[in-house]
Amino acid sequence: VAEGFLARWFGGLRKAPPSVEETRAELDRLAADRPAFRAPVLWLRELLPDLGSPPNLCVPVLSPDLARHKLLDGLPLLRGEPLKVDARDFVRRWRCACDALERIQPDGAAGPLAEAVRCGRLSPEEMIGAVLAGRPEAVRARAEELGLLPDLATTLLRYSLFPTFTVLDAALAPLRRGTVWVPGYCPTCGGAPLLGEFRGLEQSRWLRCGLCAASWEAARQWCPFCDNRDHQTLGFLHREGEEGRCKAATCDVCRGYVKMLSTLSAPAPLALLAADAATLHLDLAAAERGYFH
Ligand SMILES: [Zn+2]
Ligand SMILES: [Zn+2]
16 A cells, blocks of 8 residues: 555656645555554644645745855754744644644543643744754653653654745755755754655655755765765665665664655655655664664
């Protein structure tokens, strides 16, 4: 099913990105056929309409010159820029995501995270500030300090910021054209790669940010987390028969991994989240072998 899903969406050139309805239908099929991943897939399905509706937003204005200098210095475009994220909108999205997860998987995991943001112990401004300052790991650390689930906290942060950050990347992406970006984090917001693509007939490698969906070209044989380029410690994990479509690129130096899809053209932001859900079996396989994201 995941193979069919990936083939339909990424194996052929689509004229338009799949609609929210199409994406929901695909996620329904995926949830039915992959009971082990039913909860995270249905959770994303529930959130799709909200993820596709951006808030009102002022995009920071950067001159092409400043943008070029930042990128050459390895600084994401949003680093240090005045950015007013609508905190009420963020809190609403966070709460809706927690409520949706609680409905689908009533195990009490989301409640404490909803409460932590509601009462201000987990502050949207601090979390967004940490991401933009290049310290996304501070969000995990803060969640752990509060006794909350750190993986769930970072997923909630992604779902809460995604509508805002994808608009920012779409507006700022033209400033990145023609410049080379070397670091392993996102050139727009500094987030970590959620997925990668071997794209097009030439199979060039592109990484995609999990927060803003930015797309940037990267070396084919390279670990974005620790800069390792040694083919002896870089490898792939894949499921039998699936290697032509999706696999996890692993690094034995830092034990990091990035899931890689074969695509013909860049998936739209919502399709990127759906592809992440359709390849959760690779995350599981990677975790079982001691790799982490
Ligand atoms: Zn980004
Ligand atoms: Zn590495």
